[in-house]
Amino acid sequence: MSRDLKTNCLIIKKVNFRDTSLIIDVLTPEYGVIKVMAKGVRKSNKVIGILELLNELEMELYKNPSSDWYIFKSAQLINANLFNIKLHTSILMQAAIEIIRQIIITVDDSKAVYELLTQYLQYIKTVPKNGIVIFWRFMLKLCKIIGIELNVYNCIECSHNNKFVAYFPQKHGFICDICYMPVYDEQVIRINDIEADLIRKLPNIGQFINEISIPKSIFKHINKIFVIHLSEHFNKNMHLKSVELL
Secondary structure, X not given: OOOEEEEEEEEEEEEEEOOOEEEEEEEEOOOEEEEEEEOOHHHOHHHHOOOOOOEEEEEEEEEOOOOOOEEEEEEEEEEEOOOOOOHHHHHHHHHHHHHHHHOOOOHHHHHHHHHHHHHHHXXXXXXXXXXHHHXXXXXXXXXXXXXXXXXXXXXXOOOXXXXXXXXXXXXXXXXXXXXXXXXXXXXXXXXXXXXXXXXXXXXXXXXXOOOOXXXXXXXXXXXXXXXXXXXXXHOOOOOOOHHHHO
16 A cells, blocks of 8 residues: 555644754644654755745655654645734734644544634734634634533533633633632632623624724733633643734
8 A cells, every 4th residue: 555645734833853854743634733754855945945834735745654754755835824924913823833733633633623724824814903812713613623612602500691700720611600609719710791701702703803902911811711721621731822922
């Protein structure tokens, strides 16, 4: 059976290896995240020019039979996502792959994650302001695909659509004003009315994007909730450093 294969992919990480080569992490719709050894490509201006972060490519590879590594053969550019865009858009794009690099994506989920990420990268270019809410919507969709959905409508305790007052990390969801008790104070992240309203609007945030204003404190607080939600599920400390530059 041939070990040569062709796949679309997004470059989510690249590292120089020795004097002339690259090690590239790519997200594919068929195989999830794979590691690719691109031997000698730094000697070729034509090849190295398309192996840039967040480029979407059609890539020809060879699967090493004795390891999980893939060997780069050639590639054709589909989209250069970071080309000729504003700084804040670039940061929001890189925030998405910062998260992708830290989570486990199964082969069963890889196609849906790939489609979500490519759609997000294209759409975020069209958003002139409040792009962070589109990133949060991306995060909501990503969590649902990988099986750790964050319910923004119903209380984690009573399942009713009451006003949220806190995020409860150990229960992986939001708690409402009816169910909240003072004994939870040390276990939860309190949220105010503005944050609660914004969180509930996230699935349909495109309808509100031009009328909202997001103070820096809220910006940081909602980012923190998403990072903690992922950290609790994957049982490790995750980070989101990209958006600190906004």
